[in-house]
Amino acid sequence: MTITVRPITSEQHLAFLDRIGSASFLQTPAWARVKQEWRGESLGWFDSEGDEEPIGAALVLYRQLPKLKKYFAYLPEGPVLDWPSIDDVTAHLSPMVAHLRKQGAFGVRIGPTQVFRRWDNTTVKAAVADEAVSSLLEVRASETDEHGARVRQRMLDAGWIPQQATEGFAAGQPPYNFWLPLKGKSGDDLLAGMNQQWRRNIKKAAKAGVEVSVGGADDLPAFHQLYAETAERDGFGPRPLPYFQTMYRELAAEDPDRIRLYLARHEDTLVAATIWIRVGTHTWYSYGASSTEKRDVRGSNAIQWRMMTDALEAGAEVYDLRGVTPGVAKDDPEIGLIQFKVGTGGEIVEYLGEWDLPLNRPLYKAFDWYLSRRS
Numbered sequence: 001m002t003i004t005v006r007p008i009t010s011e012q013h014l015a016f017l018d019r020i021g022s023a024s025f026l027q028t029p030a031w032a033r034v035k036q037e038w039r040g041e042s043l044g045w046f047d048s049e050g051d052e053e054p055i056g057a058a059l060v061l062y063r064q065l066p067k068l069k070k071y072f073a074y075l076p077e078g079p080v081l082d083w084p085s086i087d088d089v090t091a092h093l094s095p096m097v098a099h100l101r102k103q104g105a106f107g108v109r110i111g112p113t114q115v116f117r118r119w120d121n122t123t124v125k126a127a128v129a130d131e132a133v134s135s136l137l138e139v140r141a142s143e144t145d146e147h148g149a150r151v152r153q154r155m156l157d158a159g160w161i162p163q164q165a166t167e168g169f170a171a172g173q174p175p176y177n178f179w180l181p182l183k184g185k186s187g188d189d190l191l192a193g194m195n196q197q198w199r200r201n202i203k204k205a206a207k208a209g210v211e212v213s214v215g216g217a218d219d220l221p222a223f224h225q226l227y228a229e230t231a232e233r234d235g236f237g238p239r240p241l242p243y244f245q246t247m248y249r250e251l252a253a254e255d256p257d258r259i260r261l262y263l264a265r266h267e268d269t270l271v272a273a274t275i276w277i278r279v280g281t282h283t284w285y286s287y288g289a290s291s292t293e294k295r296d297v298r299g300s301n302a303i304q305w306r307m308m309t310d311a312l313e314a315g316a317e318v319y320d321l322r323g324v325t326p327g328v329a330k331d332d333p334e335i336g337l338i339q340f341k342v343g344t345g346g347e348i349v350e351y352l353g354e355w356d357l358p359l360n361r362p363l364y365k366a367f368d369w370y371l372s373r374r375s
Contacts, residue, residue, distance in 0.1 A: 004045075006099070025284065031076075035061055042058070045057045070105075072367055075107045075110045077351075089155055090158050107165070117141040118347055124136065142348075160357050163356060175350055176324050177348070180340040181317070190345070195342075210297050264300075283316040
């Protein structure tokens with residue numbers, strides 16, 4: 001079997017994603033229209049020249065170097081391939097690289113979402129509680145995926161360079177993500193899996209009269225005002241309102257239920273707001289904001305609980321709370337994030353992470369230096 005890679009239409013791309021059931025929202029055609037500073041292209045993998053139905057797909061984002069027709073080709077959380085069934089990694093990636101080289105790429109970055117390791121809820125809680133443990137990487141994973149380990153080794157053998165995670169959240173997509181498995185569970189099962197604090201806070205929010213609703217594009221300015229307040233409080237740089245307006249418009253245009261904006265109010269005061277995204281059986285808590293005032297009414301817990309139960313109703317198998325870092329020391333700047341998420345009863349999964357392949361080493365090194373300075 002000879003694998004070929006060629007451009008496909010957005011319609012072919014979406015049909016493939018619908019057929020396989022789930023993929024990262026960063027690999028949807030609409031995401032190219034969100035990331036307007038990049039040029040997007042949909043690619044398909046085919047197992048013979050005459051085939052019209054792809055066996056894989058990817059969204060490639062091209063970032064041009066100033067004054068040169070040379071590009072950095074980025075596949076965020078892609079390509080979307082049947083990684084568990086792939087024995088010959090090179091046979092699948094080499095035709096992609098050949099195509100990208102013809103497009104003027106001087107370097108390629110991919111981010112397979114093949115799971116490499118998992119730490120279950122009990123293991124994470126024990127690591128957080130153990131004062132002798134400062135990183136999740138110091139404790140044995142609950143599960144190591146043998147195929148993930150094999151793919152990792154074959155990519156190393158093929159010359160791909162793993163992007164090492166640094167302290168905190170670095171540029172690119174996080175290799176460690178927090179999943180709440182939903183498959184085969186009911187709302188009662190989810191509540192039973194949460195810790196006592198989470199169950200108490202959900203009940204407290206209901207008793208206080210917190211109301212959670214699904215908003216629309218007109219509510220984005222209110223979301224953004226709360227998001228900017230959260231950014232100032234937590235010390236991160238907020239994205240501008242037009243970014244979220246573009247994101248909402250483009251994802252909703254691709255699928256009416258691709259994106260939702262949730263709003264939690266207490267006595268007409270907006271106390272929390274979040275963005276929920278779904279592709280097939282995978283849902284994400286993508287962005288969140290909460291008010292400094294009225295924190296005692298537990299709007300953040302109420303809005304998360306609504307998103308989780310809505311994900312169940314939509315047929316999702318995973319509720320993804322996105323990135324965490326492996327640090328679990330008491331003084332780790334991100335420890336509060338892990339403590340909040342682990343209370344849901346979920347687990348931490350490690351993807352294979354992001355990998356680079358330099359095609360023009362001088363240009364790649366210069367671009368890599370630029371990215372390191374920016375981050």
